[in-house]
Amino acid sequence: MPLYPQMAEWTKAVEQKVIAWRHDIHQHPELGNQEKRTAALVAAHLKSLGYEVREGVAVTGVVATLKGGKPGPVVALRADMDALPVKEQVDLPFASKARTTWDGKEVDVMHACGHNGHVAILMGVAEVLAGMKEQLPGTIKLMFQPAEEKLPSAEIGVARRMLAEGAFNSPKPDVVFGLHLVSFLNTGEIGYKPGPITASSDTFKVSVKGRQTHGSQPWLGVDPIVIGSQIVLGFQTIASRQVNVTKEPSVLSVGTFQAGTRYNIIPDNAEMSGTLRTYDDEMRKFYIKRMGETAEHIAQSGGGEAHVHFEADGYAPTINDAKLTAQMTPSLERVPGGKAMVIPKGTGGEDFSFFAQQAPGLFVMIGATPVGKDASKAEPNHSPRFFVDESSLLLGVRTLSQLSVDYMAMAQK
Known part of the structure; x- marks a missing residue:
């Protein structure tokens, strides 16, 4: 609790940066294993904050470590970076006009699943936690992952390849947290549940x-x-x-x-x-x-x-560790501006599942449909009309920061 005022100050201070990063990445989307520009942006930011940065993990992935000023557990946080071969139909000043080659075909490219928001959120969290480095009782490990949306020809990559290339080594995380922006919840809502939360794919x-x-x-x-x-x-x-x-x-x-x-x-x-x-x-x-x-x-x-x-590139179900979920539920409930709620499991797939097989994991959903609009009728993730309320980005920063700081503090007791 002594860190909360400092955490609140840092999260608010970084909000406009997070929005700007999200605009930039949205306007320059990259498909799986092509995220060179995004990865370079991430790596430069993390290096400027004093993180130990490893680039080129699983082609374009970035793994970064920050050791706090006090001993404690290792907390891993993950964000996926890739866009989709979708032509954008949202009228935004920073809308994507990008095109590239995918599986031998010329395609339009759009961040139709919110991964640009995930990257921007975790860049913001990185700055918040770096600002509190000397007071942190533990180590932060950040994983910016390519190709979550899978690769052509059933190529095995993504989370499994990051793990195979040592993303969880030196040091090994004690827990891993992740989030996903979703249109079926309104801004301010944080969806979670113990056990399976996404399906195998x-x-x-x-x-x-x-x-x-x-x-x-x-x-x-x-x-x-x-x-x-x-x-x-x-x-x-x-x-x-x-x-x-x-x-x-x-x-x-x-x-x-x-x-x-x-x-x-x-x-x-x-x-x-x-x-x-x-x-x-x-x-x-x-x-x-x-x-x-x-x-x-x-x-x-x-x-x-x-x-x-x-195909060999299938995803396992994402299963939230029941004990960890119960332990961190109070943290979700105290996220400023948030409303934590248990949600039904979804039939979508997520390769966060492979990280959660290696360490106790908790994956949560962050509402991205503006308050006052019916989220049940919002365009779903992967739609060319998928829309993200930018107020949800600050909630994402607060959620991952709260989970990280609280878990480290609880481990000290």
Whole structure:
């Protein structure tokens, strides 16, 4: 508590800088593993504050460490830096007009998920905590992460690569905190919950092999479209009849189905793809096993073959450590200008999950829809019309600063 007045002074003093950083990054968005300008901005700021800075982690990531004036725990804070291949439709003076190459195609680029705000918030937190360095009873580790939105061709990168390249080494964090700006909450609201807060995110592909024939003589071939259709329905019986729906919910959706070139020709092959979302790792493994068996057996019954492939870049569910969440709930409740509330789990994916597997983690949602507007009707994250109320940025700075200082103080008792 003796640090609170100083923390309040520093957070308020940095607000306009945070807004300016967010404008700058928003106007110059960069896709995954291309965040060179953003990373350089971050690194220069952290070096000016006296942080020990390591650049080029997992291609463009930045890891920085600040040792406080007193001994204590190591607190890690994470922000993701990448934008999305989306054309902005928000009328802002700093709207993005950027274009780049992504997966071999020319695309528009926009910070449609709020990561520019995350970077600006953590840059602000870095300055707040640096200003209190001599009074801090512990060490701060900051992680500015590239490519949270995944990479083309299912390339494994992001949080897993940062960890593989030593982001949690020397020193190893005792806890890790993170946040996400969201439009489904209003400014001032801080959403949290113990246990799963975001789902796993897995991409799968299904290849069905049949035998081509004329559409008027299906008995002379093997129809992969019929087999594929039965596989889609078969997958839904896993969700509705084979997993324990009282334990955790799950979502299995087929999003693409491609086959054939002409109305009267049964093709050789059919291809499908989709997404699997779960909150329990054992359930996730069960789905993967049963989907492979279901597709294979249905195809065999129709005289064809089928194979299910899960991409290696899937995300685990983000699980807030129950003990840590209970411990830090009073801190969330005392964030100035904030209203902490328990929220339902979401079906979106987050690779903060991998950091939370290595140390007790707490991931919270920061409302970004202006007060007075119906957040349930706001444009969602990833929309070309996604809008962030800039008042939410100061709340983000206050939230991560409060969590960091309070955790260090509690560890001293």
